[in-house]
Amino acid sequence: MAESTSHVQDGSSTFHADLHAAHGSGHDHHHEQGFLAKYVFSQDHKVIAKQFLFTGMLSAVVGIGLSMLFRLQLAFPDTPFPILESLLGRWAPDGVIDPSFYLALVTMHGTLMVFFVLTAGLSGTFSNYLIPLQVGARDMASGFLNMLSYWAFFLSTVIMFASFFVESGPASGGWTIYPPLSALPQAMSGSGMGMTLWLTSMVFFIASGLLGGINYITTVINLRTKGMTLERLPLNIWAFFLTAILVILSFPVLLAAALLLFLDRSLGTSFYLSDIYIGGEVLHHAGGSPVLFQHLFWFLGHPEVYIVLLPALGIASEVISVNSRKPIFGYKAMVGSMIAIAVLSFIVWAHHMFVTGMNPFLGTVFMLFTLIIAVPSAIKAFNYITTLWRGNLRLTPAMLFAIGLVSFFITGGITGIILGNAALDIPMHDTYFVTAHFHLVMGSASAFGLFAGVYHWFPKMFGKMMNPRLGYIHFWFTFIGLYLVFFPQHFQGLGGVARHYYQFTAFDFMKQFVDLSKYITYAAWIGGAAQLIFFFNFFNSLFWGKKAPQNPWKANTLEWTTPINPGHGNWPGEIPTVYRWPYDYSKPGLEDDYAPQHIPDEDLRYEPGQAPPKPTPAPRREETPSETEGSDNF
Amino acid sequence: MDAQLLITLTKVLLVIILVLVAFNLSMVFKIKSIDPFKNWNATKINAALLMVFMVLGFIFASWSSVKWAPTFTLVTDPASEHGVPLDAMFWRTMVVCILVTIITNFLLFYFSWKYQERPGQKAHFYPHNNKLELIWTLVPAVVMTLLIADGVKNWHSIMAPDDEIKENALDVEFYARQFDWTIRYGGADQELGQTHIKYIDNATANQLGFNYDDPRTHDDIVVTEVHLPVNVPVHMHIKSQDVLHSATLAHFRVKMDAVPGMPTNFWFTPTETTAARRERLGNPDFNYELSCQQICGSSHWNMRRVVVVETEEEFQAWLASQKPSYQAYKEKFENKNTPSEPAPVEAPAEEAEPANASAEDGDDRATVSTR
Structure with a gap:
């Protein structure tokens, strides 16, 4: 460890030198760069983080927009909406969505939200932005690979969007793209060119994830500043670190799955296909197994759930602790639970496959591991709650979103013990009960992590404060909206309503839920529209917001020690040294209710008579109160 | 101009006015530096x-x-x-x-x-408490253990029922394709004959791909409505000819994917006839329903079949009234005594000779009735 930290100390430029000699020196006071190098092909982790954020936001707009469109069909089957025809053209003749395009909508909604918003948008933004700043590094281990990571992601986004415009329509076999449906253009039109583009896009996406993940891991392990031991890492860094490990271990398997699918589609191999009669002919494929694809897919797919969720939980830990003015309760237990969740996430994948024809004995094993995950999850939930207990809670927008996240994590997560139980999964599988479960625990909770992160670190990212009032309004509309959308879906699920249904009218036991669907759709539209408040607030504050103070939330972590608008290299002078863990909030004996990581014990301000044991107390004011007032104002 | 349009226009106008008023107000507040919510905490x-x-x-x-x-x-x-x-x-x-x-x-x-x-409130420095954490590790662990035990027991009894049930079960095939279900019964011999996709031939209405060389197929009954006898175990043989489907019988807590190239199974025992349930619920229109719950294409939402649960006698009567599909095949298509492997391809040409077929047909009907 000593080696690597000293490397950082004296060699902030060395680790870049080999990659781009032009930047070899003077990271602190950056020489002039062209617009392209500074904002487009930037190697600065902060710029790359923002690029991920903006691209992710674009995908979010499209992804949420798609869901609002297909909600219309679910609530008002067969009712024409002229707006649909003008938006979707031939996919919604006379304003009624075409049944196969309905599937395209849900498929692309899932793909965009899971991968492009909650994986790249969340991890890409905050891992990139916070890892170097919070561990005390001048940049990622490799700025160049980091840049490639973004541009691979950008390319993958472009290809995915492009698939909307091909003749046969975008991929429509569900975001899980199970073959044979996804392998055979004869089975559905979306499995033609649209699916090819989907797979191509995912190849670039996976490349992006791997390049990013390797960087995050290397940076956390090797580039921590002096004194930043693993036990002193903020919990969100732990979360990003474990997430990156999940990414580099699981995404390659998706690549393998996609590659084999590509071979089946294009070169006539039979990895997933066997004994198929379709379109009036017997296909030559023999000996393949669709279940094999499911194993490969979910080997990524389940860790993916935690790739999405862990960063959000990490952000919540940080935001809750800062705004409770209390140390996070049970730091070690939090780290331990995250490690346990990360490890277990690799051995539970087949709980998505209890009724796919897989050997029932396997079901038993996977049920066992799946329910064990409830234990570390419970520890995390209780620790969040205990952190709030006897705190001094500042209910900033970020804090509200973090509290909302914990609520979603509990309410949505608890039904996992039903779905993870193989026997109970028999009736529940592929019903709206599943939809409700994962939209709350993975979708809503992670989205709230994203929002909490944006509200919390916006001052650092853009040097401006977001308007808190608009933040509150945004929070309440979104929080209530999401609960109103997804909680009633439990009822639909228990009523047996199946997922991916174009309409519920064909079955007697599902028909009765059309009414409930209407309310859900109203809530979805109101909640969706409320996101405009966020976008307005975001861009308005970005350009015309109040200037941010140095450390608006009085947080302990290192990112707030950089200049308000840090340049490439983050700290103009030396990288600060770390003297304690990041959660010394309201420590007895101290005058301030926080103790930044970079201030040595002897320089903290103590209450009278609480002087530190050994060195002479030489109180030094690290901040004037007026500087930090911003957060307290309504 | 109809009234509906007028109302809509009025609504739109109202919204626009509201937005403008709000915007105006906010501008006034901004210019005059008034904060109307200043005193709100x-x-x-x-x-x-x-x-x-x-x-x-x-x-x-x-x-x-x-x-x-x-x-x-x-x-x-x-x-x-x-x-x-x-x-x-x-x-x-x-x-x-x-x-x-x-x-x-x-x-x-x-x-x-x-x-x-609150002003003056200080947070309580409370970084950890091993006892508390032990409690909320152990309690969930114990609860999960109980749930797992419960789950394993039920899972096994459903997925691997007793041999007794397996032996007495009625074999029923649930055959899925885009976008419908076909139901097959073993007929008089109570055995499902051999089928394979290579025998599928729409021209001879051989949609399940019967291998008519296998005599067990000759009495197989193919229908589009599921009939099940009450209180008799059913062994579902679930098959698909194209993509994944999922045989779902919501009322019976049954769900199993139909996988092309890999037949799957499910055992269950219906306990209430459709008629009895209709009477109990007071709903004469009630039906058990078979649905597909694995995304399978554009009409995934519409793969419905009615399931009729009836008494053993009713079921046998119904079954006896059904005509084996082989009969129809023979009546229409079969040529003399050569059904053979690549038969489907030649089948359409043989349509011209119904005389021979009907002769054999008689024989076959006799065989069925004697069994």
């Missing part, structure tokens, strides 16, 4: 709202759960033998879910309200 309001949200949320969730409970087809009023313990386990698990959700959400929102920032 954001912390207090948000904290209070969190409590209000929690209380109303609990009330609304309880009220709506009770209101919708009668529609919970999947967890109330099971119509199969294994559905009874399964539903009981569901509700046991649900009790755990509800308790945990209420307790933890209550603490979350209550603490958020109670410990809202």
Whole structure:
């Protein structure tokens, strides 16, 4: 460890030198760069983080927009909406969505939200932005690979969007793209060119994830500043670190799955296909197994759930602790639970496959591991709650979103013990009960992590404060909206309503839920529209917001020690040294209710008579109160 | 101009006016540097709202759960033998879910309200407590262990039923394709004959791909409505000819994917006839339904078949009234005594000779009736 930290100390430029000699020196006071190098092909982790954020936001707009469109069909089957025809053209003749395009909508909604918003948008933004700043590094281990990571992601986004415009329509076999449906253009039109583009896009996406993940891991392990031991890492860094490990271990398997699918589609191999009669002919494929694809897919797919969720939980830990003015309760237990969740996430994948024809004995094993995950999850939930207990809670927008996240994590997560139980999964599988479960625990909770992160670190990212009032309004509309959308879906699920249904009218036991669907759709539209408040607030504050103070939330972590608008290299002078863990909030004996990581014990301000044991107390004011007032104002 | 349009226009106009007024006000406040909400305490309001949200949320969730409970087809009023313990386990698990959700959400929102920032309030430095953490590690662990034990027991009894059940079960094939289900019974010999996709031939209406060389196929009955005798175990043979489907019988707690190239199975025992249930529910239109619950293409939502559960006698009578598909095949298409392997290809040409076929047909009918 000593080696690597000293490397950082004296060699902030060395680790870049080999990659781009032009930047070899003077990271602190950056020489002039062209617009392209500074904002487009930037190697600065902060710029790359923002690029991920903006691209992710674009995908979010499209992804949420798609869901609002297909909600219309679910609530008002067969009712024409002229707006649909003008938006979707031939996919919604006379304003009624075409049944196969309905599937395209849900498929692309899932793909965009899971991968492009909650994986790249969340991890890409905050891992990139916070890892170097919070561990005390001048940049990622490799700025160049980091840049490639973004541009691979950008390319993958472009290809995915492009698939909307091909003749046969975008991929429509569900975001899980199970073959044979996804392998055979004869089975559905979306499995033609649209699916090819989907797979191509995912190849670039996976490349992006791997390049990013390797960087995050290397940076956390090797580039921590002096004194930043693993036990002193903020919990969100732990979360990003474990997430990156999940990414580099699981995404390659998706690549393998996609590659084999590509071979089946294009070169006539039979990895997933066997004994198929379709379109009036017997296909030559023999000996393949669709279940094999499911194993490969979910080997990524389940860790993916935690790739999405862990960063959000990490952000919540940080935001809750800062705004409770209390140390996070049970730091070690939090780290331990995250490690346990990360490890277990690799051995539970087949709980998505209890009724796919897989050997029932396997079901038993996977049920066992799946329910064990409830234990570390419970520890995390209780620790969040205990952190709030006897705190001094500042209910900033970020804090509200973090509290909302914990609520979603509990309410949505608890039904996992039903779905993870193989026997109970028999009736529940592929019903709206599943939809409700994962939209709350993975979708809503992670989205709230994203929002909490944006509200919390916006001052650092853009040097401006977001308007808190608009933040509150945004929070309440979104929080209530999401609960109103997804909680009633439990009822639909228990009523047996199946997922991916174009309409519920064909079955007697599902028909009765059309009414409930209407309310859900109203809530979805109101909640969706409320996101405009966020976008307005975001861009308005970005350009015309109040200037941010140095450390608006009085947080302990290192990112707030950089200049308000840090340049490439983050700290103009030396990288600060770390003297304690990041959660010394309201420590007895101290005058301030926080103790930044970079201030040595002897320089903290103590209450009278609480002087530190050994060195002479030489109180030094690290901040004037007026500087930090911003957060307290309504 | 109709009234509807007028109303819509009025609404739009109203919204525009409201937006403009709001915008105007905000500009005035901005220019004059007035903050109309200056005296509002954001912390207090948000904290209070969190409590209000929690209380109303609990009330609304309880009220709506009770209101919708009668529609919970999947967890109330099971119509199969294994559905009874399964539903009981569901509700046991649900009790755990509800308790945990209420307790933890209550603490979350209550603490958020109670410990809202106040002047002079200092947070309590409380970084960890091993005893507490041990408690909320062990309690969930114990609860999970119980649930797992419960689950394993039920899972095994459903997936691997006793040999006795397996031996006495009625074999029924659920054959899926885009976008319908075909149901097959073994007929008089109670055995399902051999089928394979290579024998499929639409021209001879051989849609399941019967290999007519296998005599067991000759009495197989193919229908589009599921009929099941009550209180008799059913062995579902689930097949697909194109993409993944999922044979779902919601009322019977049955679900299993149909996988091309890999037949799957499910055993269950219906316990209430359609007629009895109609009478009990007072709903003469009630039907058990078969659906597909694995995304399979554009008409995935519409793969419906009615399931009729009837008494053993009714079922046998119904079965006897059905004509084996081989008969129809012979009447129409079969040429002399050469059905053979690549038969389907030649079949259309043989349509011209019905005379021979009907002669054999008679024989076959005789065989069926004697069995």
